[in-house]
Amino acid sequence: MATDLDVIGSIEAAYATEGTDDEWLGRVAAAVAPAFGAAVAPVTAFSFDVRAGVYLGSFASVGASPFTRRQFELQQSAATPAQLRSAFECDMLTLLSRVVGRQEARRGLRKGDMGETVDSLGLRANATPHSGVVITTVVPGGFRIRHRPLWVRVAAHIGAGLRLRRVRHAQPEGAAAVLTPSGRLEHATPATEAARADLADAAQAMDRARGKLRRLDPDEASSIWRAMVCGEWSIAEWFDHDGKRFLLAHENRVAPDAPPELTSREWQAVACAAMGHSNKLIGYDLGLSTGTVSVLLRRAAEKMGASSRTALIRAFREQQPTREAGPAS
Known part of the structure; x- marks a missing residue:
């Protein structure tokens, strides 16, 4: 795995609101592709929902010779239902051979006509406990996973971005708060007014991460730009008709509708x-x-x-x- 992951660029791609889900997945895959080795193999992203029985939802593949959806359907057909489910409930960043075994991994890749590769690297980004996005590429045997903390942070934002897309949050009318890039509240609900300081800190951290820090210290930049604020809101940018930039705080809970006994x-x-x-x-x-x-x-x-x-x-x-x-x- 290369060290040239544009961590902040990948996080920015996760919060894009325009286009279809397939187009959004394509942008996310393209953002992580340089570090996933797209120069030698395609990078593919697809959505899943294990509880609904959907293991290959929206789909996009990037690279010199992108894979097709049919190739992934053939690869998945080589696995048993138990193997399929385990592939979506394993470590967030892992090799297929560690999940289903080396021979089964190679057999599935061959059935999908993905070349004489011996393994597949996958990054799972959950939006909910049962659904999310997988980003994957084929890799040679003996591949060593590096920079895990950076990748799991990117995955957290991809999951948060997918949740925002599902509820189609894009305009300030649906936002719980509107902030300036400096963190000043322009609009707030009672809940976000009470969290004014936390939202301001998050807005400032986001802008700092997207500045010089993204190049000077990607690890620090990704660590200060968290996926949510107070377990309630995610922040995404929005531009008005005059091109003025604002930050919108949207409700983005991982699991809504808590039972009465829990907060x-x-x-x-x-x-x-x-x-x-x-x-x-x-x-x-x-x-x-x-x-x-x-x-x-x-x-x-x-x-x-x-x-x-x-x-x-x-x-x-x-x-x-x-x-x-x-x-x-």
Whole structure:
């Protein structure tokens, strides 16, 4: 994996609102392609929803010789239902051979006519515990995964961007807050007014990350631009008719409709845990400290009668409907 990942450029692509979902996926794939090695292999992105049984939703492939949707359909047809599901519930950044075994990985790639490659690298970006986006490319045997912290941060923003697209947030009329790039509130609901300082800090961090810091220290830039604020809102930019730039804070919860026994923040933390995220990454997902995440998960476990993290996640999944609201793509 190359070191030339434009982390901030990839995050910016995640929040683009224009175009179809296929076009959005194409822009996201193109943004990460240089670091995914698109010079020697296509980079492909597709959406999924395991609970709805959709393993190949919206689709885009970039590179000198992009793969087709049919090739991925053939590759997936080589896997059993259990193997397919495990591929979408494994580590966020992993090799296919680690999920289904080396021989099965090679067999699927050959069935998809993806050349004499021996493995596939995949980055999973969850929008919800059961749906999201996979970005993948074929790699040679013995490939070593590098820069994992950068990639998982990019994945957190891709998931947040997909949630925003599903509710088609793009205009200030639907925003919970409108801010200037400096963080001054121009419009706010009672909830965002109470979170004025947190929103201002997030707006300023976003602008700092997109400035010189993106080149000087990509790790620091991506670490300060978090995917959400207070577990409630994501921030995206918007330009008015005169070209003046504003930042819009939109409600963007990982899991809406918390049960009555849990607070919204507790429910969001549990939902992120159900995506396989560590407490540190959950803090990044939600814009909270790791300590706060630990407290939220402990309280949620006590209220739901769960004795372990595994039991808490199981209880969360048991409360979910058979199929999520909204499109799988």
